[in-house]
Amino acid sequence: MIHPFKELRKLFPTLTNTIHLSSCSQSAISLTVKDAIDSYLQSWTEKGMDWEGWMKEVQNAKNEFARLINADSDEIAVLSSVSDAASSFASALTFSTGRNKVVTTDIDFPCVGHVWLSHERRNAKVTFLPPEEDSTIQFQSYERAIDSNTVVTSIPHVSYYNGFKQDLKQLSYLAHSKGSYLFVDAYQSAGSVVIDVKDSDVDALVAGAQKFLLGIPGIAFMYIKRELANSLQSLTTGWFSRQNPFAFTNQILDYANGTRRFDTGTPPMINAFAARAGISLLNNIGVESIESYLKHLSSICIEAAQKHQLEIASPLDLDQKGSNTALRIKSASKLEAYLKSQGIIVAARNDVLRIAPHFYNTEDEVIKAVEAIAHALITK
Template sequence: MTAAVFRKHFPALEQRVHLASCSIGARSSDLDDALLRMADDLSGNAWESFEREVLLARQGFAKLVGADEDQIALLPNASTGAYQAASTMEFGKRWKVVTTPVEFPSIAHVWLAQQPRGAEVVFTAEPEDYERFVDRRTRLVSVPLVSYQHGRRLPVERAVHAAEQVGAQVFVDAYQAVGVMPVDVSELDCDFLVAGASKYLPGLPGLAFLYVRDPELTDRVPQLTGWFGRVNPFAFDPTTLDFPGTASRFETGTPPVPACYAANAALGLIGALDLAEVRMHVLQLTELAASRLTGQGEQVHALPPERRGAHIGLVDPDPAALARGLASRDVTVSPRGDLVRISFHYYNNEEDVAALCDALDDVRSGR
């Protein structure tokens, strides 16, 4: 599917420029159709339809990242995925959790919450400096594939190698990568990977996917559970706590049904793409935007292409106010910290870059 054909699935982009996929994906006609179908399913055998959507979401994400469906758990958010992974670990003989200062706070907070259980959380001095901090005391290495604020593509391969040398496990947060670049769990060689279906997988908030390489090879069973974490959820036996041998043992209660419908719409769209081509398309747009904005006198935070995710940053003393100014001119961006994040997907084009530059010029001049 070409970028132009992909864009046609997002008719709202004819009226508004969407450069905020790092926060929330653009609305597609496929998403609309999926939610209408869910409403129709409510009038029939609703739960049978809902269970089908849950299964399809599990299978679709597994295919996207090169996993087996038995290695995928469906959870409400990435934070829960991180907690479930941490809850299966003992921090006795190995107690260090090595992470990075550019970790998404919600993930880092889960690691910090393990301190009463004996974990020592160590943040690397520099975002990519894992090798200096991983040693034989390390239980877990946590690394984002792409950082949420600056769009930094981290050296996951190096972090994995450092972990393997000492027998530590690796947790990868791929939320800012899945859907906009190739992601393969076998190539990453990680033990856990979490991603969601509301950003570059343009669905809805409320659903995250947790990949677990070896669901049964943990120190202990997941500590947060529910009826979907049972061998047979429909046994309805309150007296028996059993765990399947698959990643569904990490699941809890009733899945977020609307988000599953939305995720399947997104997975259908993204699954039809050549993600290597998507990656090149996005890098070209980020390069063009960085060049145009710098030429207008803006201070741009853009890493070299090989270290860049799908967004660049615009430095501004009041990012939220600038984002509101651009929104009033039909350009959606995403403020974070001292930056306005400007992110691109396969549905964006050079005209979007021109519209951003024109709108920004209007905001700066007070027009």
């Protein structure tokens, strides 16, 4: 297949001397994002302070994230990590007896589980759905677990471990049929898989900028459906949660309308410059075409891994996986370090090595990485 985004590779200078396949952890730096970060530093240097310009860029970043997931801008809050965003959402829920069950999974990134467990002291009862042998969760497990006592069902869209992808529309329908909200951690899907919060009808969705969104850590976005947001009050708050942050009245806590009430303190401005640039690049390319190319790279990766008899921990059905193809390897971290010394960047987690391409990667890079892994396993 001819690389549909070949021309865009020149935006990523590091690709000339490294094979960068770790978008499930940190994507490659683009000139677009670098220029955006530089423009923050330049405005600071030249103007001393540019509050209006910096805040405008935070709003622009929200707008781009909203466009990415088909939300409205006033349905997006900006926080500093997925952990923060999940904590803030969880703190706004009530765990009253009779409606205090949290259904989550053992394939979630642990920070999400930690957040729900911290609410056990507020009467939450947390159920973790165990994965099947192939590290997936079957829809029937959700059907069995979600009941009329469930206040929230909390799932990853795509698993950080093996890229297993879940059907948000089907799960939101099930959750809502029992009166439960659906909270989605989309950190491993945003930017690489099409997300439409209106069509899938999820209640809340979070993602940070460091992975497929092409940005840097320190910023995360949280979507909450407008009507739901207006009915919630987070226990973590700040002056940017207020109707008018500049009212400077200590004794009035009037939450802003919409999801902006989940903003807290001064936003992560330089991170927003990077996030805006990264997400707008993705929006301009179109995530639909990115997703379809990444499916193709998945098939190339699976084929190469099978040829070298490597154990694949990801689903083989391309409709059930995101970009990440995980290979089961005992000393994955050691191998990650060795490959890095050879200019190949992949990402280890426990017993898997994850190959997670983005639109800028080529078939050849994926095949070379798999061959290097197979070769290292024989010779090391």
